[in-house]
Every structure is written in structure tokens, then in C-alpha cells.
Amino acid sequence: MTSFFRMKNVKILHLLLLFVFVFVHACFAQADFAPYFYDNGPYSQNGNLALFSLSEDTAVGTQIYSLNGTDPEGQKVSYGLSFDPGSKEYFSIDPESGNITLVEQLDREKHDSIDVLVSITDGKSKVVERVTIFVMDANDEKPEFQNMPAIIDVLETTESGSSIYSVEAIDRDTGSGGSVTYFLQNPQSSLFTIDRHSGVLRIRSGEMLDYEKTKTHFVTVIAKDGGGNFNDKEQFLSSSATLTINVIDAQDTPPSFIGTPYFGYVYEVSVPGSEIFIVEAKDGDVGNPNPIRYSFEDGDDGVFSINKTSGLITLLSLPMYLKREIFNIKVKASEVSPEGRLMDYGVTTVVIRVVDLNNNPPTFYGEKGRQNIFELTMYEHPPEGEILRGLRITVNDSDQGANAKFNLRLIGPGRMLRVVPQTVLNEAQVTILVEDSAAMDYEKHHFLTYKLLAVEIDTPERFSATADIVIHLLDTNDNAPKFSSDYYIARIPENSPGGSNVVSVTATDPDSGSWGEVQYSIYGSGADLFLIQPMTGIIYTQPWASLDAEVRSKYNFYVKAEDAEGKYSLAEVFVTVLDLNDHPPAFNDNFLETTMVIGAPVKIEAVDDDAEVPNNVIEYAIMKAEPNNIFDINADTGEIMLKSYIKSMAIIQNITKQSDCTWSLVVQARDRGQPSFSTTAVIKIDITEATQLSGGPLGSFLMQNRNNPLQILAMLAGVISVMVIVTVIISTATFMRNKKSNRILPNRRVRRRQRNQPIWNFKMPFKKPENPGQKFTVEEVEQEQEQEPEVIVENLNYNNNISSNVVRQWPPPPPPCAPTLPPPPPPCFSGDRHWAVPTVSTAVAIKPKKRMLNTRQDTVNNALVSELKMRLEQKRLLNHQ
Numbered sequence: 001m002t003s004f005f006r007m008k009n010v011k012i013l014h015l016l017l018l019f020v021f022v023f024v025h026a027c028f029a030q031a032d033f034a035p036y037f038y039d040n041g042p043y044s045q046n047g048n049l050a051l052f053s054l055s056e057d058t059a060v061g062t063q064i065y066s067l068n069g070t071d072p073e074g075q076k077v078s079y080g081l082s083f084d085p086g087s088k089e090y091f092s093i094d095p096e097s098g099n100i101t102l103v104e105q106l107d108r109e110k111h112d113s114i115d116v117l118v119s120i121t122d123g124k125s126k127v128v129e130r131v132t133i134f135v136m137d138a139n140d141e142k143p144e145f146q147n148m149p150a151i152i153d154v155l156e157t158t159e160s161g162s163s164i165y166s167v168e169a170i171d172r173d174t175g176s177g178g179s180v181t182y183f184l185q186n187p188q189s190s191l192f193t194i195d196r197h198s199g200v201l202r203i204r205s206g207e208m209l210d211y212e213k214t215k216t217h218f219v220t221v222i223a224k225d226g227g228g229n230f231n232d233k234e235q236f237l238s239s240s241a242t243l244t245i246n247v248i249d250a251q252d253t254p255p256s257f258i259g260t261p262y263f264g265y266v267y268e269v270s271v272p273g274s275e276i277f278i279v280e281a282k283d284g285d286v287g288n289p290n291p292i293r294y295s296f297e298d299g300d301d302g303v304f305s306i307n308k309t310s311g312l313i314t315l316l317s318l319p320m321y322l323k324r325e326i327f328n329i330k331v332k333a334s335e336v337s338p339e340g341r342l343m344d345y346g347v348t349t350v351v352i353r354v355v356d357l358n359n360n361p362p363t364f365y366g367e368k369g370r371q372n373i374f375e376l377t378m379y380e381h382p383p384e385g386e387i388l389r390g391l392r393i394t395v396n397d398s399d400q401g402a403n404a405k406f407n408l409r410l411i412g413p414g415r416m417l418r419v420v421p422q423t424v425l426n427e428a429q430v431t432i433l434v435e436d437s438a439a440m441d442y443e444k445h446h447f448l449t450y451k452l453l454a455v456e457i458d459t460p461e462r463f464s465a466t467a468d469i470v471i472h473l474l475d476t477n478d479n480a481p482k483f484s485s486d487y488y489i490a491r492i493p494e495n496s497p498g499g500s501n502v503v504s505v506t507a508t509d510p511d512s513g514s515w516g517e518v519q520y521s522i523y524g525s526g527a528d529l530f531l532i533q534p535m536t537g538i539i540y541t542q543p544w545a546s547l548d549a550e551v552r553s554k555y556n557f558y559v560k561a562e563d564a565e566g567k568y569s570l571a572e573v574f575v576t577v578l579d580l581n582d583h584p585p586a587f588n589d590n591f592l593e594t595t596m597v598i599g600a601p602v603k604i605e606a607v608d609d610d611a612e613v614p615n616n617v618i619e620y621a622i623m624k625a626e627p628n629n630i631f632d633i634n635a636d637t638g639e640i641m642l643k644s645y646i647k648s649m650a651i652i653q654n655i656t657k658q659s660d661c662t663w664s665l666v667v668q669a670r671d672r673g674q675p676s677f678s679t680t681a682v683i684k685i686d687i688t689e690a691t692q693l694s695g696g697p698l699g700s701f702l703m704q705n706r707n708n709p710l711q712i713l714a715m716l717a718g719v720i721s722v723m724v725i726v727t728v729i730i731s732t733a734t735f736m737r738n739k740k741s742n743r744i745l746p747n748r749r750v751r752r753r754q755r756n757q758p759i760w761n762f763k764m765p766f767k768k769p770e771n772p773g774q775k776f777t778v779e780e781v782e783q784e785q786e787q788e789p790e791v792i793v794e795n796l797n798y799n800n801n802i803s804s805n806v807v808r809q810w811p812p813p814p815p816p817c818a819p820t821l822p823p824p825p826p827p828c829f830s831g832d833r834h835w836a837v838p839t840v841s842t843a844v845a846i847k848p849k850k851r852m853l854n855t856r857q858d859t860v861n862n863a864l865v866s867e868l869k870m871r872l873e874q875k876r877l878l879n880h881q
Contacts, residue, residue, distance in 0.1 A: 033071075033072040033073060034125035034127055035071040035072070035075070035077045035122045035127060036072075036120070037068065037069040037120055037127070037129065046065065046067070046068040046098075047067070047068050048067065048068075048118060048131065049067070049100075049131040051132075052065060052131070052134070053133065053134040054106065054134070055106075055135075055136045055137075055138055056108040056136065056140065057106075057140060057229075057230050057231050058102055058106060060103060060104065060105055061101065061103075062101065062102050063099050064091070064101070065100040066100065067081075067093070067098035067100065067120070068098060069098075071122040073122070075124075076123075077121065078095040078096065078120070078123075079093055079098040079118070079119065080095065080120075081100060081117070081118055081119075082117045082119075083116060084117075087114075087115070088104060088111075089104070090102060090103065090104045090106065107135075108137045108138070109173075113134050113135060114133045115130060115133075116131055116132075117130055117131075118131055137174040137175065138229060138230045138231075139176075139177035139225065139227060139228025139230045139237065140230055140235075140237075141171055141172045142171070142225070142237040142238065142239045143169040143171040143180045143224065143225055143237070144169060144170055144171070145168070145169045145221075145223060145239065146168040146169060146170060147167065147168050148241030149241045149243065149244070150243055150244070151244040152164065152165055152243065152245055152246070153246045154209060154246070155209075155247075155250060156208075156210060156211040156247045156249060156250050157209075157250045158203060158209060159203070160203050160204070160205055160206055160208060161204075163200050163202050164192075164201055164202065164203060164245070165201040166198070166199055167182055167194065167221050167243070168199055169239070171225045171237075173225065173228060175228060177227065177228030179225060180199075180224070180225060180226075181196045181197060181223070182194050182197075182199045182221060182223055183196065183221070183224065184221060185220035185221075185222060186220075190204070190219060191203060191204050191207045191209065191217065192217070192219055193205075199223075201221070201243065209247045210247070211247045211248070211286075212253050212284055212285075212286070215246070216245065216247065217245040218242055219242065219243045219245060220243075221241055221242075222238055222239070222240045223238060223241075224236060224237070224238035225237050249285050249286065250288075253283070253284025253285050253344070254284055254345060254346050255281045255335055256281060256282060256284055257280065257348040258280045259280065261349070261351070262277060262331075262348065262349070263351050263352075263353070264277035264351070265353050265354075266319050266353070266354045267355060267357055268319055268355075268356055268357050272316055272317055272318065273315065273316075275312060276304065276313045276314060277352070279294065279313070279331050279348070279350060281311070281348075284344075290338075291309075291336045292333050292335065292336070293308050293309065293334050294306050294307065294309070294333055295332050295334070296330065296331060296332070297331070297332045297347060298329070299327060299329040299330055300329050301324070301327065303316050303321075304316060304327070304352070306331065311331075311333075319354055324354070325354045326352070327351070327352040327353075328349055328350075329350045329351075330348070330350075331349075332346075333345060333346050333348075355401070355403075356399055358399055358403035358456070358459045358463065359399070360404075361397070361456075361463035361464065361465055362395055362396070362406050362424075362454035362463065363397070364430075364452070364454070364465060364467040365395070365396065366392060366393065366394075371467070372466070372467050372468060373468045374391050374452075374469050375469075375470045375471075376388055376469075376470070376471050376472070377390075377472040377474065378471060378472070378473065379473070380440055380441055380442040380474065380475060381441070381476065382440065383437060384434050384436070384437045385433060385434060385435075386434045387431055387432070387433055388432040388471075391430075391469065393430035393452070393467070394427070394430065395424060395428055395430055396427040397424075397426055397427070397456070402458040403456070404425060405423070405424070405458060406424055406455055406457055406464075407454070407455050407457055408421065408422055408423070408430065408453070409452075409455070410432070410450055410451070410452055410453075411450065411451040412448060412450030412451065412469075413439075413448060414439050415435055415436055416435060416439045416440050417432050417435060417448075417450060418433045419433075419452065430452070440473065441473075441478075442473045442512070443475075443510040447471060447472045448471040449471075450469040450471075451466055451469075452466065452468075452469055453465075453466050475513075476511075477511050477515040477563065479509055479511050480509070480563065481518045481561035481562065481563055481569050482508060482561075482569055483505060483507045483559075483570075484505075484507070484508075485571065486875065486876075487571055487572045487573070487868075488503050488505055488572070489573075489574045490502045490503035490575045491575075491576045491578050492577060493578045493580055494549040494550075494577050494578060494582075495548070495580060496547055498541055498544055498545050499540055501538055501539070502530060502539045502541060502575055503539050503573065503575075504537055504538045504539070505520065505532075505537040505539065505571060506537055507520070507561030507571075509561075509563050509567075511563065514563075514564045515563055515565065517563065517564060518561050518563060519534045519561070519562055519563075520533070520534050520535075520536075520537045520559060520560065521560045522539065522557055522558065522559050522573070523557065523558055524556070524557030526555035526556045526575070527557035527558075529541055529547070530557070530575070532559065537559075539559070539573065548577070549580070549610075550579070550583070550609055552577065553576060553579065553611055553612075554575070554576060554577070555574075555575040555577070556575070556868075557572070558571070558573070572872075579611040580615070580673075581610055581615040581673025581674060581675065583608055583609040583610045583615075583616075584608070584679050585606040585618050585669040585671055585677065585678065585679045586608070587604070587605075587669065589681070590681045591682045591683075591684075592683045593683075593684045593686075594683065594684070594686070595687075596640075596642070596686070597689070598642060598646065598647070598648065598649065598688070599690070601639040601640060602640045602683075603639045604620070604667060604681070604683065605638050606618055606669035606679060606681075615672070615673035616673075617671060618670065618671055618672075619635045619636070619670050619671075619672065620635050620667060620669055621668045622665055622666070622667055622668075623666040623668045623680060624665070625663060625666075626664045627656055628655070630642060630646060631663070631665065638667075640667070640683070642687075649661065649688075652687060661688070662684065662685070662686050662687075663685045663687070664682060664683070664684055664685075665682070665683045665685060666682055667683055668680045
């Protein structure tokens with residue numbers, strides 16, 4: 001039984017030991033150590049924030065610190081940050097990285113330290129520590145005045161250099177940013193100085209306050225700190241405040257008079273006791289003034305008195321007993337102390353004048369006493385400066401002194417007259433002078449009315465008087481007749497009958513009577529065909545005159561307007577004879593014969609003797625052609641040519657079915673006038689082809705390019721260019737040779753004209769040669785032994801009435817020839833080479849047009865007309881300016 005229990009106890013013990021082993025193993029298997037922060041010191045940016053400090057100007061959003069710690073078992077840790085309940089949360093933390101960010105703006109002046117709870121945990125264990133973050137100062141506070149702005153009172157007798165106020169300002173920053181120095185805003189212009197460290201305000205040395213000059217001073221004080229860093233920059237802050245200083249007045253200034261200088265008047269009607277003037281004075285110490293007492297010092301002569309308290313000056317005797325006209329009285333104003341003692345005083349002068357009353361106005365007098373109307377009759381345009389002696393005027397003012405001084409003025413039309421004198425004292429004889437003689441014109445004013453005005457100058461009443469001056473003007477012959485225009489332009493058709501009216505001229509003379517009657521006459525080289533009615537001014541043609549525009553189309557002459565005494569004026573008359581269509585076109589011959597080479601035109605010409613376009617402009621037309629019309633005609637030039645499709649005789653023979661190539665044309669020449677005239681002519685034309693001609697390379701070139709004139713012109717231009725280049729090269733070589741030999745000849749241009757000079761002429765290929773066998777000839781052209789005289793021919797322009805002189809040679813030069821070439825080589829032609837050259841076609845002879853040669857007298861007249869036109873144009877321009 002005992003062993004049984006023993007065995008049982010052993011088993012129980014084993015089970016107990018097994019249980020303890022398992023329990024201990026389990027305990028050791030579940031053991032865990034808490035994480036912890038690294039302590040890296042106060043100057044580290046990571047760790048546990050121990051002794052960390054931060055400047056108050058750190059920007060919000062800045063990462064300021066990183067919590068850093070570890071877990072002994074190597075578990076991942078996270079961080080936390082919290083504040084005491086009710087405290088402002090300035091920071092936020094990232095749990096994973098431990099980065100701490102500033103989220104609220106710091107202010108050291110409110111909180112210089114911040115308590116923060118930081119924690120680290122591994123998920124099982126958490127460690128919390130309390131740390132203090134110190135806020136460092138930045139210079140962000142301005143000095144603040146403690147006793148400003150302020151108002152103080154200072155006695156004006158305060159001594160120079162005395163202290164009058166102590167300014168105090170506090171800056172809540174620390175270090176140099178908290179130190180304060182004081183300055184004045186405008187120290188140079190101020191009466192005060194301030195101690196920059198203590199802020200004591202004093203009166204500047206050598207200066208004194210003066211109540212009478214300035215009652216109040218405004219002093220601006222600036223408080224400035226010592227500077228410090230803010231946002232990594234050095235910054236100085238300041239503030240200002242104004243101190244108002246009221247100056248207290250002291251009794252140190254004498255009385256002063258108000259409203260000086262003083263003037264009083266005694267009039268002839270004044271009586272004793274009359275008030276003359278009141279003087280007024282005030283104590284210079286206006287802050288605490290004393291009463292004033294008045295008295296005379298000198299100059300009153302016992303005839304005036306003054307009230308001691310009011311300053312009223314009164315008259316003591318009658319004006320007739322006053323011995324002087326002007327009194328200079330010295331008045332004294334004294335301060336009276338509260339004890340009744342006289343103190344400081346001031347003196348001024350009162351001027352009292354004895355004056356006459358202004359009770360008499362100016363008055364005008366004539367030969368029979370007082371008079372208000374003066375009349376005079378005289379001729380117009382008297383000499384300037386002449387005195388109007390028929391006017392006897394006197395003016396008078398019975399007052400005395402300034403009351404008798406007045407001005408004279410003459411009021412009326414223009415400035416024709418002037419009055420002398422212009423200023424009068426008491427009395428004067430009035431003289432009227434002529435100032436503008438030309439304006440005194442009977443034709444403008446039959447009579448003149450003026451007002452003679454006398455007005456007092458220095459009196460308050462300004463008395464005045466007036467008199468009427470009436471001047472009757474008599475007429476003289478002082479005007480010449482004047483035309484309504486400086487020139488007259490008239491137009492009259494040609495072939496007008498004799499006695500036809502041309503133009504009416506008008507001139508007026510403003511003079512009266514027979515002086516204003518005008519008679520007209522004409523003269524000049526162009527007046528032979530015209531007459532004028534002496535009284536009416538109507539210009540008309542002579543009864544026998546026949547005007548022809550083709551003979552003469554321009555006339556000019558002068559018209560004269562004259563009065564009874566021979567005064568006159570001139571105008572010029574320009575008469576234009578209008579062309580009428582009174583001449584039909586005319587051919588030289590109404591039946592013409594000519595030969596036409598295929599490809600070359602035939603020209604006819606008719607002449608119209610009318611003077612102006614469109615009467616002398618001719619149009620051409622083919623009226624009839626037999627056997628049929630194969631021609632075209634240029635309506636303007638009269639050139640007749642084959643139709644463009646006819647290139648050879650074969651085409652013509654196909655059209656006509658006959659071998660005879662002779663045509664008869666009826667050509668009409670019609671002018672463009674109204675009414676229109678026309679003339680016809682019959683032209684017989686033989687049509688032929690160009691004949692064969694051996695002309696060498698030049699003839700071949702011309703025949704090949706006869707339908708291409710531009711190519712021929714290009715060839716000629718090339719030849720001329722080569723000649724110019726060769727000439728330049730030769731001239732340059734000659735100059736260089738002369739320069740090397742020092743023989744530079746003077747630059748002289750010599751023009752010689754030989755009497756006999758051979759000229760090589762190339763005969764025109766379109767002109768029929770006299771000998772068919774001779775295709776090219778050399779001619780020697782003899783110049784005239786004597787140069788023909790140059791004739792000046794008037795170029796009449798019937799549209800703008802302006803003639804221009806052109807110089808032409810007479811007789812006219814021959815038509816231009818082809819360019820001159822050297823003679824061709826001797827003929828050496830092969831039998832199979834031929835050059836086709838067209839035969840020269842004939843042209844209808846031109847009927848010479850009648851040309852009018854101006855005589856020397858007409859040339860002089862034209863020159864006079866041009867010069868007169870120029871003068872009239874200049875006069876018109878001057879009138880417009």
C-alpha cells in the first residue's frame with residue numbers, strides 16, 4: 001500500500017516537473033524587449049528631439065526633424081507625436097519615417113518653448129518621452145512706443161539745451177534686435193535734439209522757442225532696433241510717433257498796430273468833433289495779452305484828440321483854421337500791467353490830409369459859353385496832323401487838386417482824329433488833330449460824328465461830361481475809275497458779221513457829279529478790228545471786219561476808263577476767235593496713180609485748212625473698189641494695205657481670175673467737225689511683187705527680216721554699241737599715251753562744220769531706184785553754202801489760249817534717211833544667188849498746208865500779253881494773301 005502510494009507520488013512528481021519544464025520553456029519563448037530612441041545630442045537633426053531648438057521665422061511646411069529609434073528584436077517601429085490637452089499643435093509627424101513638419105507659425109514672443117510627447121512602438125511595446133523644443137528669437141518685432149504720441153506744453157522762455165520730454169520705446173526681440181535707438185525725422189530743420197540712447201528730447205543748443213512765430217511744433221521721433229536675422233537676412237525695424245509741443249506765451253513782445261499805414265481825411269464841410277480815424281493795436285503776447293492805452297507823441301498841433309482806450313482820433317477846430325494840408329501824427333500804444341503800470345509800447349504814424357470835396361463835374365465851353373454840340377464843314381482827306389481850327393472848345397473843372405484832374409477821350413468811327421491834351425488839370429483848350437487822312441473819305445462818310453468825353457481820374461465819384469462834334473465832309477476828285485476786273489476774256493465765232501458785240505466792260509468812279517462820269521476807249525495793236533461805245537463800254541467789231549480763225553485766232557488790247565479830269569485806269573481784253581468747220585478736206589489731186597508692192601503700204605493724205613480740232617481731224621475710208629475690195633485702210637493715217645491673207649500675186653490672181661492686177665479705189669476723206677465735210681479721190685493701184693536683187697549678205701538679211709523690224713533694230717543697236725566701245729578704247733589709249741608723255745591737252749570742245757562733206761547713204765529698199773541695175777549707190781551730199789536763217793514760228797494752242805515759241809528750221813529738213821553704211825564691195829555675184837528686194841512704192845504728194853508767219857509786231861504783242869498775264873497773276877496772288 002505504501003509502495004503504491006510511493007509509486008503514485010513519483011508519477012505525480014514527474015508530471016509536476018514536466019509541467020514546470022513546459023511552463024518555463026513557454027515563458028522563455030514569449031519574452032519581448034521595448035524599442036528605444038537614439039540620443040544623438042542637441043545639434044542633431046534626428047534622434048529623440050532632446051534639447052532641440054527652432055527659430056521662430058521657420059516657414060510653415062518645413063521638415064524640421066526626424067525621430068530615429070530601433071527595436072532590440074529588430075521589429076519594425078513606428079513613431080508618434082502628441083501635445084498636452086489644450087495646447088496648440090505646431091507639428092505633424094510621418095509615422096513610418098518619423099519626419100516632423102512645422103504646420104503652424106512660431107512666435108517666440110508668445111511661446112518660447114513647446115512641450116511635445118514623442119513615442120516609438122514595435123507593435124507590442126510603446127515608449128513615450130516628453131521633450132521640450134526651444135523657440136529661438138528672430139528680429140520680427142518693431143519697437144513700440146510706450147508714451148507716444150503725446151502732447152506737452154513748454155514755456156517759450158525755456159532755456160536752450162533744457163530737457164523737455166523723455167521718449168520710451170520697447171522692442172520685445174532679444175539681443176541686438178531688442179535694443180532701441182532714437183532719431184528725429186528732420187533733425188536739420190528742427191529746434192530740438194534727442195539723445196539716441198536715452199530718448200531724452202531737448203531744445204537745441206543756441207535755439208529758443210518763440211510763441212509769436214510758432215505756437216505749436218510737431219516733432220516726429222523714430223525708434224530703430226539694432227537689427228538681426230530674419231529669414232536668413234539681416235533686418236532693421238523701426239517705428240515712428242509724433243510729439244506735439246505747445247509753446248506757452250510769455251510777456252516779452254511789445255504791442256503792434258493793425259492795418260498800417262493809416263490815412264485820414266478832413267473835408268471842407270467837417271466840424272469840430274468829427275471822427276477822423278480809428279487806430280488799433282494789440283499786445284504782441286497774444287497768449288496772455290495786456291490792455292492797450294493810446295496817446296499822441298508828436299504832430300497833432302493841438303487840433304486833434306485821441307481816445308485812450310478806443311484809439312478814435314477826432315477834430316477839435318474848423319478846417320478853415322488848419323494851417324497845414326497834411327498832418328503826420330505819431331500815435332503811441334502802450335501795454336498796461338495788471339497793476340496799472342505802463343510797460344512796452346509801439347509807435348506808428350497817422351497821415352491826415354485836408355481835402356476839397358468833389359462837387360463839380362467837368363464842363364465844355366464854346367465861344368458863346370457852355371456848349372454841348374460843335375459843328376465843322378471841311379474837304380475830305382485833309383493833311384495828317386492838321387488842326388481843325390474851326391472848332392473852339394474849352395473844358396473846365398472848378399474843383400481843386402485831384403478832384404479837378406480828368407482825362408479827355410474822342411469816341412467815334414475809326415481813328416481818324418485825335419484829341420490834345422489827353423489829361424487836364426482844372427482847365428485846358430481842346431485841340432482836334434487829323435490822324436488818318438485816308439479814312440476821312442466822302443465816298444464812305446458824308447459826315448462824321450464824334451463824342452468828346454471828359455472823365456475824372458482819381459475821384460470816387462468819377463464825374464464826367466460829353467460834347468458832340470459833327471464834321472461835314474465835302475467831296476473832291478480823289479478816285480480814278482476802276483474796272484470790275486483786271487482783264488476780260490471774250491470769245492466770238494469766226495465769220496461773225498461786222499458790228500457784232502464782243503464783250504461789255506464796266507468801270508465805276510465813286511466820286512460825285514461830273515467826277516463820277518466815265519468814258520471808255522481802246523488802244524493797242526490788237527484793237528484795229530474793234531470799236532467801243534464810249535459811254536456804255538460795249539466792245540464790238542468794226543463794220544468791215546471779217547474774223548477768220550485760220551488767219552488769226554487771238555487778239556488782245558487795252559481798254560481805258562477815264563473821268564472828267566483825266567484820271568484813268570486800264571484793263572486788258574483777250575478775244576479768242578472760235579474756229580468753225582468751214583473748210584472741207586482736200587486731196588492734192590482727185591485722180592492718183594500708184595504702184596503697191598505686196599507687203600508694203602501705200603499712203604495718201606488730205607489736208608483740212610480749219611484751225612482747230614476736231615474740225616481739221618480727218619478720217620479715211622474706202623468707199624468703192626473694183627473689181628473687188630482686197631484692201632484695208634488706216635482711218636487715221638490714210639495708209640492703204642492689202643488684206644492680211646494676201647501674201648503673193650498667185651492669191652490675187654486666184655481671186656480675180658485675171659492676169660491684170662490693176663485696181664481702182666474711191667477713197668473718202670471726212671473731217672470730224674459739225675457739220676462734217678468730206679472729199680473723195682480715185683486712186684489707181686498697180687500691184688506687183690518684189691523684184692530679185694543681189695544685195696549681198698546685208699540685202700539678204702534685210703529681205704529675210706523685212707517682216708521682223710525688231711530684229712533689224714537689234715542689229716543696228718549692236719553695230720552702234722561696237723562703234724561706241726571702239727571709240728572709248730581709242731580715246732582711253734590716246735589719253736594714257738598723252739599722260740605718259742606729259743602732254744595733257746586742255747579740255748576744249750571744238751565744233752567744226754565742213755562745207756562739203758561726203759555722206760554715205762544706204763538707199764531705202766522700199767523706194768524705187770532710178771536705175772534697176774543700180775541697187776546700192778553712194779551719194780555725196782552737199783551742204784548749203786550758207787546756213788538758212790532760223791524762223792520763230794508761233795505754236796498756237798487754241799484750247800488753253802497760251803502760245804509758245806518753238807524754233808524750227810526753214811525750209812523744213814528732208815525726211816530721215818536709212819543709217820549710213822560704207823559702199824559695198826564690187827559686185828561679184830554667182831548666177832544662182834539672188835536677193836529679193838521689194839520695189840519702192842510711190843506716195844500721194846502732200847498738199848502743202850498754209851502756215852502763218854507772225855510779223856515782228858505780232859511777236860511783240862505776244863510778249864506784252866505774256867508779261868501782262870504774269871503781272872495779273874501776281875496781283876491776284878497778292879490779293880488772296
